[in-house]
Amino acid sequence: VKMDGQGVAADPQLQQFIEVESQKQRFQQLVHQMTEVCWEKCMDKPGPKLDSRTETCFVNCVERFIDTSQFILNRLEQTQRSRGSFSETMSD
Secondary structure, three states: OOEOOOOOEOOHHHHHHHHHHHHHHHHHHHHHHHHHHHHHHHOOOOOOOOOHHHHHHHHHHHHHHHHHHHHHHHHHHHHHHHHHHHHHHHHO
16 A cells, blocks of 8 residues: 555545545534434424424424535635635745
């Protein structure tokens, strides 16, 4: 196995596997966080089934959570890109 300059395996299949597993882990963390937030916000008293108010609250909570997460991700990507182009012009 070839190593790059930082001692990390340079095997493309291994890197792909690690990236996929990292994405799975981030997704699981997001689902856990969303469940915790929405449960605390919407669940008054657990019962045998959800009433329509609680169900609507969960749906809205999940949709807002996803919207907010996507917005933050997009902002981070924009910030990274603007810093990247700024860094490139500084090094020219």
